[in-house]
Each structure stands twice: as structure tokens, then as C-alpha cells.
Amino acid sequence: MANDASAVFDTLSPAVSKGSLADPFTPPADSALWRKNFLLGAATASYQIEGAVDEDGRLPSIWDTFSAKPGKVLAGDTGAVACDHYHRWEADIEMLASLGLEGYRLSIAWPRVMDAAGVPNRKGLDFYKRLLNRLKEKGITTFVTLYHWDLPQHLEDRGGWLNRDTAYRFADYADLMSRELAGTVDAWATLNEPWCSAYLGYGNGHHAPGLANDRFATQAMHHLLLAHGLAVPVLRVNDPASQKGIVANIGRGTPNSDSAADQRAAHLFEVQHNAWILDPLLKGAYPQDLFELWPGTEPLVLDGDMETISAPLDFLGINYYFRTNVASDGAHGFRDVPLEGVERTQMGWEVYPDGLRDLLTGFKKTYHNLPPIYITENGMASDDQVTDGHVDDTQRISFLKRHLAAVDQAIKAGVDIRGYFLWSLMDNFEWAFGYERRFGVVHVDYSTQKRTVKRSAELVAKFLKERKARA
Ligand code: FCB
Secondary structure, rough: OOOHHHHHHEEEEHHHHOOOOOOOOOOOOOOOOHHHOOOOEEEEOOOHHHOOOOOOOOOHHHHHHHHOOOOOOHOOOOOOOOHHHHHHHHHHHHHHHHHHOOOEEEOOOHHHOOOOOEEEEEEHHHHHHHHHHHHHHHHOEEEEEEEEEOOOOOOOOOHHHHOHHHHHHHHHHHHHOOOOOOOOOOOOHHHHHHHHHHHHHHHHOOOOOOOOOHHHHHHHHHHHHHHHHHHHHHHHHOOOOOEEEEEEEEEEEEOOOHEEEEHHHHHHHHHHHHHHHHHHHHOOOOOOHHHHHHOOOOOOOOOOHHHHHOOOEEEEEEEEEEEEEEEEEOOOOOEEEOOOOEOOOOOOOOHHHHHHHHHHHHHHHOHHHHHOOOEOOOOOOOOOOOOOOOOOHHHHHHHHHHHHHHHHHHHHHHOOOOEEEOOOOOOOHHHHHOOOOOOEEEEOOOOOEEEOOOOOHHHHHHHHHHHHOOO
């Protein structure tokens, strides 16, 4: 294996490892990234990498059901095998550790660890115990997401996130996991990107379970946030030493013109993408402008819910990918107006690092109680090919460098940002886009499951090694 991860330092392009080429990744000397307590890691999610969907008592999730339906996922791909991480986890952790990555953000598959009656599934639990114990042995900081979209299908059959009861079932699940895994988790995130679960899952139907109704989206969001709020105190009791938080994706919307209507459209875009989640969490109320965008969609909120949802957090996870240029749709809302001549990724997403900086500094002004932040996902997809055992992912290297510079600028502007996780450790099942879109810093050949470290990962490893040597 010429380019396997354990040999990463030997396989650096000679010019780069000798430092004779301008390093396209290493941050400038004054960057906050050099601080050794700035955590640099990588992220994955259960359904995207594990495979083994019907092994050891795992029950079906909404993504098994959804991806099996024709036309829902590009090329008919499913997560049935994915990166086969359920069987290859030991080698994958070796790879993570050999790259010098200091943090690993993973998620637990709820349908793997408990059945419909709430009875724990020992085999599923043992998988995560082994994994987390090994990560701790390696000295890797562990961020565990409880819900990265793979809802047990039996709960969806009873209404999923439209049913308030799902929030209470989630608290039971959080209780089990934090009792079982306490001591191996440094930080718990309740949910990954409730915007995607609520809006893509129940609002436009692009994701599982595939329903499309704005009123459903706002109600699903309320129950997701309630689930978060119910789980946090449970996690605090069972695992007091760990940090508790939630992960939100954020979107930058910029106006297509100076007109008041377009400015308003950009504002509404950010309300829909950001304030819809952050206001209830940090201000205890939904933004009223959301219901200007979607009239008549106010969710049913019971007494005490907003207090439950807005209990203090130890950290806020932020996922950022791109910006959207918008104009007024002539009625209540906005429409996308894609800019021409801008740099885009394999997803068609615009590369726009300033959006990350501007959103973070904006949040600091808007939310006086903004918790410490971890960038829990940032990265890009490219059509990476292995040539002579190497993957030269030039665009990703530049993307990462520029986004880390944006993070540094936000830190210098006073935002408390404590770490950054690359999305993703390895190529994986990219939801509705299947395996075609490659987000990894490690390439996966799905026909052989061979992992090949991409040049971006080599350069991150080189930086981390240098940073460690200086400490
Ligand atoms: C985020 C998801 C993550 C991955 C990236 C590209 O929305 O949290 O699982 O698919 O996008």
C-alpha cells in the first residue's frame, strides 16, 4: 500500500515534505490555528459511513427506506455498505490517528442501539463502546452527535418528528447513551442540522422521510428543538464532565441588488436558515419574520417548551458550506439568483469563505449569550481521482486554507471559536447525491474499500505535526 495512511509522511510529495515548494495549506505565523488548544479534527456520520444496516440487530432507519425508493438518491445509491466502517473501524481510527487529527466527530445510529420498546441492543452499544474506547486510547477528543438524521423507521411510522412523542423518545435514547458511554465522550451534540431534518425532510421532501409541507417543517423543527432541550439536562446528569451542545448549519444570503426588496429577501433567507434555529435556542422565541415568509405555519408550542429549548449550552457547533445570492420573489419570499463567474464545487456550491466570517461576527452581535463555537463541519466535494496512488485535490486544499483564514479572522474579531472539524474524514454516502460527490480528505474506492490519503490530508497532517513539534 504505497499511500496508506500509516505511511503518510513518507508519501508526501517530495517537494512539499522538504518545504521547497510554497506550502499551499500552512496558515500564516500569526494565525490562531497555531494555538495548540485550537482543536483540529475530522467529522463523519453513522449512515454515511457505517454500512452493515441489518447486522447485529440494527433496525431500519428512515434513510434505508427513503434511499430504497426509486428516484430519491442519485444513481439509486443507498447506505447499505457505504464505507463498511462498521467492519473497518479499527483501520479507520489508525488512519485518523496517523494523520495527527486531534478530534473526531462521529454520530451514533439510533436504530442500532435500542429497539421500538426502548430495550437496549447490546451488540450495537458495544460497537460504539469499542470505537470510543479506542479513540480515547489514541488521545483523540471525541465529539458525539446523537442524531445525524437516521431516525428509526418505527418512529417515523408513528409520525416521526411531526409527533411530539418522538422528542420524549429521543430523551430516552440520550439517557441510555449517556449512561452507557459516559467517560468516553468529550462533547455531546444532540442534533446535527435540525434545519435539514425539518426543512429538507418535511418541508421540501429532498431528504428522508420525503414529506413536503411548510407547516410540517415548522412543527418538525419544534419537536426537534424540544428533543434537544429535553436531552440536555439528561446528558448533564449522566455525564457531567462532558460538554453539551447542538450543531446547526448556517447559510449566508446576499442580496442581488441594493433594492429594498432584495435586501429584505436576503434578510428573510437568513431568518429561514439561521434565526429559525438560533433564536429559539439562544433567545427562547421563534423569529416572527419566519411567519411572514410562511404565513400561517406557526407550530403548536406548549407552555414551558421555549424555556426547555433555550436552556444554556456549553458549545454551539456550526456547519458552513456556501452562500446563496437571492432576490425578492415578488411576494413574501426570496428566490435564488445564481451568480455567474464564481468558483464552485462539485456540488455546484459557491466557494465563499467570507460568509463564514461574516455570519460568525454577526451572531456575536445578535446573540449576547453566544456559547463557545466549534466549526463542526466545513469542506467541499470534488471529483477526485487516484492517479499513481495519489489524489491531488488542489481545489480542496485552497478551500480549506481560505476557510481556516476566515475562522482566524472571526477569532481576531472576538468570536470564541475553539476548533474546526473537516467534513469529511473520508468520501462517503452524500445523502441524496449518493457516492458521486466526494467530500473526504481520504479517498474511498467503493469497489475495494481501499482508502487513499488525499494531498489535502497530507498537508493538514504536516501542519499538525509542525504545530505539535513547536508546542
Ligand atoms: C451537511 C451534513 C453532512 C454532509 C455535508 C456535506 O449538511 O451534515 O452529513 O452531508 O452536509
